[in-house]
Amino acid sequence: MIKDFIALSLGDMRRHRWLYLWLALGLTLAGALLTGVEALNRAAKSSFTQAEQGLENHYPWRLQSLLSGHRIHQDLYLDLRRAGIAARPVMQKMVRLADGSVVRLRGVELPPGYLRGESGWRTIVDMQVAAQRGWLAGQTLLSDSGAPLPQLALQSDVGPWLLLDISQAAALAKTGPWLSYLELPTLTDSELAWVKRRIDKEIESGLVLREMTQAGDNNLLEAFSLNLTALSTLSFLVGLLLAFHALERLVQHRLHSLKILHQLGFTRRQWLSALAMELGLWSALAALLGSLLGIWLARFLGPGVSDTLVSLYEMEKPLQLAWNWGHALFCFIVLFGALMLMIVYLLRAAGAGRRWHWGAIAVLLALGAWLNWQAQDQNGALALVACTVLLTVLVLPKLLNLGAALLGRLAPYANAPLAWSLWDLRGASHRLVIPIVAITLALSSAISTRILVGSFEQALGEYLDTRLHADIYLYADDATLRQLKPRLEAMPEVARLQQRSQRDGRFGQGAVNLMGYNGTGQPWRFLTFTQIEPDWWQALADGSGCLANEPMAMRHRLSLGQAMTLHSGERMMVCRLVGIYYDYGNPGDEVTVWMRSLAQAFGSAPADGYSLILHEGIDLSATLRQLQQELGLPQASLLAQRTLREQANGLFRRTFVITDALAWLTLVVAMISWFASLAAQQRSWERQQAVVSSLGMVRAQITQARLLQLVCQMGLVALIATGSGVLLGWQLVSKVNPLAFGWSMPVQLGSGQWLSGLVMACGLLILVATGPIWWQSRRSVAAELTREEA
DSSP: OOHHHHHHHHHHHHTTTHHHHHHHHHHHHHHHHHHHHHHHHHHHHHHHHHHHHHHTTTTOEEEEBBBSSOEEEEHHHHHHHHHTTTOEEEEEEEEOOOOOOOOEEEEEEESSSSSSEEEEEEEEEEEEEEEEEOOOTTOOOOBBTTOOEEEEESSSSSSSSEEEEEHHHHHHHHHTTTEEEEEEEOOOOHHHHHHHHHGGGGGGEEEEEETTSSSOOOHHHHHHHHHHHHHHHHHHHHHHHHHHHHHHHHHHHHHHHHHHHHHTTHHHHHHHHHHHHHHHHHHHHHHHHHHHHHHHHHHHHHHHHHHHHHHHHHSOOEEEEEEOHHHHHHHHHHHHHHHHHHHHHHSHHHHHHHHHHHHHHHHHHHHHHHHHHHOOSSSHHHHHHHHHHHHHHHHHHHHHHHHHHHHHTTTSOOOHHHHHHHHTTTHHHTHHHHHHHHHHHHHHHHHHHHHHHHHHHHHHHHHHHHHOSSSEEEOHHHHHHHHHHHHHHHHHTTTEEEEHHHHHHHTTTTTEEEEEEEEOOSSSSSSOOEEOOHHHHHHTTOOOOOOHHHHHHHHHHOOOTOEEEEEEEEEEEEEEEEEEEEEEEEOOOOOEEEOOOOOHSOOOOOOOOOEEOOTTTHHHHHHHHHHHHHHOOOOGEEEHHHHHHHHHHHHHHHHHHHHHHHHHHHHHHHHHHHHHHHHHHHHHHHHHHHHHHHHOOHHHHHHHHHHHHHHHHHHHHHHHHHHHHHHHHHHHHIHHHHHHHOOOOOOOOTTTTHHHHHHHHHHHHHHHHEEEEHHHHHHHHHHHHHHHOO
16 A cells, blocks of 8 residues: 555656645745754854853853953963963954954964964954955955054854954054953862952952853843744745645645545545655655755854844854754754644635634734733733734735725726636635735735834934934043043043943843943933933932933833842942933943942942043044044044944944845745746646637737736735734834833834835736746647647
8 A cells, every 4th residue: 555655646746746846945945944043043042151151161260340441451360370370361352444344353362373374473264254244365454543464364163253362462452461351260269269369459440250150141142032033933934835835736636536545445544644754754855955055044144143142242152053963853843743734724624614714813813902912021022923923814815805806896897808807816816825925924024124124223313313422432441541631621622521431230130231421510411211300410410310221121120219229349339210211222231320429339430431522613533633643542442423323333234134134035935935836827827728718818918917917916915015014013113122122212114115125026026927927828729728628
C-alpha cells in the first residue's frame, strides 16, 4: 500500500508540479522570515547576557565611574597592576569622520600582534559593517580634524565598534590619561578588599566596583525583540498563505483519488498517516532551505540591528549569527505544525466551517473590545494588534463579496464584455481569496508601519526643536570646564551658559540616569511636560522636587506627588515627583534635578558639559572657530545644534530600518503569492475563455474584461487595506509604543507617505498580474475547446 501511495504522490507531482513548487516556495519563504528574525532575537539576547555577565572574556568585575565622561585616571590602572591585579583598560568614544559620519571608537589592550600588523597599527572593523559603509581592507579613514586612523583590517564578529590599540584611540579621541572603565578578573577576598579601599580615595570621581554577574534590566531588549517577533510572525503568516493556497488545490485533487484508494484497501487513517509523512518530508526540506536563507537574511540585517542595540541599550558584544541544526529543527516544528493545522481546516465539514467562521468573528470582536480598554502591558497591546489582524483575515471574504455585489449592480449599464467581467467578479475574488488576504495583510502592515514611523518622526522633530535649546554644546572634564567657565561667560557672543552634570544611579532594582542642570532665574524651557505641578520650579529650587522622563513614569507607574528614593553608590536622596517630561529616543529611566541638589545628596556634581546660548544674529561657524583657536578646544568636544539633530535623526532612521525592511519583504512574499495564484488559475480561465470566445468575444475584449476585474479587485483590496492599516497604525502608536518603549505621541494618520506607497504597490500588483493574463490571451481558443471536449 505504501508503494501505491508513493506512486500516486509522484504522479501528482508530475501533473501538478507548479502547485508543489508554490507549496515549497511558500514554506521556505515563511520559514526564512521567521528563522531570520528569531536568530536576530537570540543573538541579541545572547549578546545582552554576555555583556551583563562578562562570560566571554572572564572579566566578571567592572570598575567605573557613576559620573559621565572619562573619569578613571591611568594612575589607578597602574596601581592595580602593581598590586598584582590583571586589570584591562577600555576607552570608548564617539568620533566624527571627515565624511560627516559618526563611528564608535573602542581602545583596548589585546594580545601582542592582534592590533598590529606588518605595516604598523591596525583598526579592526567587522566585515559586515565595512561592507555596509563601503570600506575596504587597507583603507585609511580620516577624522573630522584630519587625523588619520590606522589602516583598516576586516574581521568577522567584531561588532559595531572600531577596535584600536588603547594608545592610538586615546591619541585620536584626545582623552589624555583618562579611561572609560577598567575590567577586572576574578578577585580574591583580599584583592577585593584592597580595591574597595583604593577606590574610597576617589570619592570625587564617583568610582564604583560592579559585579557583572548581576542580572541587568532587559525590559527594553524584550520590548525590541517582541516587536520584531510580531512583524516576523505577520510575514510568516503571509508566506504560509502562499503554501495554503497550493495545499488547498492539492488536497482537492487528492480527494478525487481517495475513492480509488478505498477500493484498493486504503483506510482513511492510513491515507492521513501517509499524507502526514509526505508533508513531513516537505517540511523538512523547506526547514533546511528556509533556515539557511533566514540566517543569510539575519546577517544582512545584522549590522543595522547591532547598531540600534548599541545606540539604545549600550550593548557591546557583536551579534553571533551562525547556522546550526537547531534553527532547522525549530523551523521544521513550526512548519509541520502549521501544515497539520491546514489539513485539519481543509478536511472539516462545510457547515461546521461556516459556524466556526462567524463564531470566531464574534469572539475576536469581544476580545478586541476588552483588550482596547484593559491592555496594561506590551503583551496585551500586541494581543490587541493580533486580534485586529485575525479579524481582517476573517472579515475580508465577506467584504469582498459585498464589494463585488455592489459593483455587479453596474453590469446592466455596461457593454457585454465589461458586464461579464463585473458579474464574474465575485467568483474571481472567491477563487483568489487566499492571495488577496496575503496582499491585504502585507499592505496593512506597510501602512501601519509608515504611520508609526511618520508619527514618531513628527513628534521627534517637535521634541528636538524644544530640547536642543542651545546653539553649541561643549563636552569636557570638570577641571577643564571650571577653567573655561570665566572665559566663556566673558565672551560677548554668549548670552547664557547652561551647565550639566550626570551620574548613574538606581531606582528600586533598575538603573536610572541622574541629570542635573544649574538653576536659572526662569524655569527651563528645554523640557516639554506631559504632567506638571504648578509649583514645580520652586520645588526643584528648594531640593524637594524632581522630574522624571516619560519612559520611567510609564515603566514604574509613577504619579505626581509620589516620593522617590534614588541611590548612587553608598548615598541616596529622596524627592517628590513634580513633573513628567517627554524624552523621545531615550528608552531608559532618567531623573532631572538641580545640580545643587545632586551635589548635596551625593557629595559632588562635577559638570560634564556646557550649553552655550548665543545672542541673536551671531555667526555660529565663526564662534566655533573662535572656541577652537582662542580657547584651544578640540573639535571633537564641540557640537553644534545641527550636529546633534543629525545624530538624533540618524539614530531614528537606523532604529526603523529593520521595520521597513520586514514590511517590504512581506509585500514581496505577497506578490509572489499573487503571481502564483494567478498562474494556477490558467485551467479555469481556459474553460471560461473557450465559452465566451464561442459566443463572439475576441481576445482584446477578453483581456480588457480580465484587466477590469483586476483593477476592481485591487481597488477593493486598497480600500480594505487602508481601513485595516490605519486601525493597526493607531494601535501601534497609541497602545504598543507607549507600553513597550514608554513614548506617547499624537497619532498622525496622514504621515509616513503611505498613500503614495499604497498606489505604487497596487500598480506593481497589477503589473505582476498582467503577465498571466497576457499569456492566457495568446493561447489558441481552438486548442482550449479541444482540451475541454476531451
